[in-house]
Amino acid sequence: MDLSFNEDDRLFQQEVRDWLVDAWPQEMRDKQARSAQGRLSKEDLVAWQKRLAEKGWAATNWPAEHGGAKFTPTQSYLFDLERARVGAPGVIPFGMTMVAPVIMKFGTEQQKSHFLPQILNSDIWFCQGYSEPGSGSDLASLNTKAEDKGDHYLVNGVKTWTTLAQYADWMFCLVRTSQESIRQLGISFILIDMKTPGIEVRPIVTLDQPGEGFQEINMVYFEDVKVPKENLVGEEGKGWTCAKYLLEFERGNAYSPALKGAMAHLKEVAQAQPSSTGGTYWESDDFERRFNDVEVQILSMEYTELRILGALSAGQNVGPESSMLKTRGTELQQAVTELALEVTGTYASPLDQSTPFPGDNFQAVGPVEANGSAQEYFNTRKVSIYAGSNEIQRNIMSKLVLGL
Numbered sequence: 001m002d003l004s005f006n007e008d009d010r011l012f013q014q015e016v017r018d019w020l021v022d023a024w025p026q027e028m029r030d031k032q033a034r035s036a037q038g039r040l041s042k043e044d045l046v047a048w049q050k051r052l053a054e055k056g057w058a059a060t061n062w063p064a065e066h067g068g069a070k071f072t073p074t075q076s077y078l079f080d081l082e083r084a085r086v087g088a089p090g091v092i093p094f095g096m097t098m099v100a101p102v103i104m105k106f107g108t109e110q111q112k113s114h115f116l117p118q119i120l121n122s123d124i125w126f127c128q129g130y131s132e133p134g135s136g137s138d139l140a141s142l143n144t145k146a147e148d149k150g151d152h153y154l155v156n157g158v159k160t161w162t163t164l165a166q167y168a169d170w171m172f173c174l175v176r177t178s179q180e181s182i183r184q185l186g187i188s189f190i191l192i193d194m195k196t197p198g199i200e201v202r203p204i205v206t207l208d209q210p211g212e213g214f215q216e217i218n219m220v221y222f223e224d225v226k227v228p229k230e231n232l233v234g235e236e237g238k239g240w241t242c243a244k245y246l247l248e249f250e251r252g253n254a255y256s257p258a259l260k261g262a263m264a265h266l267k268e269v270a271q272a273q274p275s276s277t278g279g280t281y282w283e284s285d286d287f288e289r290r291f292n293d294v295e296v297q298i299l300s301m302e303y304t305e306l307r308i309l310g311a312l313s314a315g316q317n318v319g320p321e322s323s324m325l326k327t328r329g330t331e332l333q334q335a336v337t338e339l340a341l342e343v344t345g346t347y348a349s350p351l352d353q354s355t356p357f358p359g360d361n362f363q364a365v366g367p368v369e370a371n372g373s374a375q376e377y378f379n380t381r382k383v384s385i386y387a388g389s390n391e392i393q394r395n396i397m398s399k400l401v402l403g404l
Contacts, residue, residue, distance in 0.1 A: 023052075058121075084258045095170075098172070100119050130159070142176060159219070161386070166203070188239040191227075294335045297332055320396060320397050333383050340376065341373050341377040
């Protein structure tokens with residue numbers, strides 16, 4: 001199999017690189033680096049996504065008929081590679097890459113015409129309502145109920161681990177509309193306006209201690225929340241089909257572009273950061289050995305991703321490979337953050353790590369590179385759990401590959 005990029009791919013890569021110079025300028029890179037925990041505000045993220053939409057590059061996985069970028073699988077990979085190289089964020093996935101494909105496949109024409117243009121232009125922000133207390137990996141055991149009241153559903157229940165719910169305008173939500181002997185058959189997929197009375201969002205306090213309003217995950221409570229029947233996506237009781245379809249997009253991401261960008265940045269930090277034994281961290285044989293080990297593993301995964309790209313370009317489907325990439329990709333994310341935490345050392349200890357802008361009246365705690373390293377370390381402990389834990393992914397691989 002030919003894993004090299006052709007001339008058209010190289011020209012596209014250069015176009016992306018040139019565009020990012022102005023679209024993601026040094027000013028935004030500095031703002032991200034200096035912000036508490038390296039996180040951007042909703043306004044910054046929306047402005048960035050609108051910039052992508054103006055260029056026609058926001059919806060890389062959408063078909064052209066809905067305003068998609070018409071990227072080939074290889075172009076999507078190269079776009080992510082160049083974006084990661086300069087530290088530009090990806091699109092918030094819940095609307096653009098997760099619920100939008102579900103609406104395209106299962107939604108009504110009215111739902112498509114109403115939601116898709118607003119998602120594409122980042123005029124509305126979605127969050128995901130799947131997990132519940134006691135219903136995570138065993139999602140079919142969910143208990144949030146949607147009672148049929150004629151022209152609307154009455155929703156009661158709790159969702160947890162809801163990422164960025166404090167920003168969301170809408171939630172795509174799995175609810176139980178009936179009790180069936182096969183639990184999956186009683187689940188429906190609905191869209192909920194987060195401004196509806198009866199919804200309460202409460203932050204979940206995590207180890208990385210985000211500032212007020214910057215929490216990543218939340219509890220969402222529903223008490224007698226009215227949801228119009230026209231917000232049902234697909235057939236009632238067939239929401240499990242929508243959920244499985246959506247997971248293809250949640251798990252089907254390439255990891256190596258972001259990992260390569262993180263490793264390049266980590267190398268720069270290690271070359272500048274003094275070690276306790278004299279010299280810099282990069283001059284430490286032990287650190288360089290472990291760095292090279294992780295880098296080789298990322299390279300190995302990159303070639304696997306390129307093989308999958310070749311298969312996708314040839315019209316083939318991805319099978320258990322998506323489980324393999326999710327498992328290895330998340331483990332390597334954790335390995336990279338462990339190395340970063342070691343390099344920044346004691347400067348990573350303070351969790352309130354905003355770095356002063358010119359004119360601010362306080363001193364930075366250590367080098368700017370230390371900003372967010374502890375938070376990233378704590379935060380990436382979750383990546384091997386969400387979207388199907390790595391243990392579940394290994395079960396899938398053992399069944400589909402080994403026949404166990």
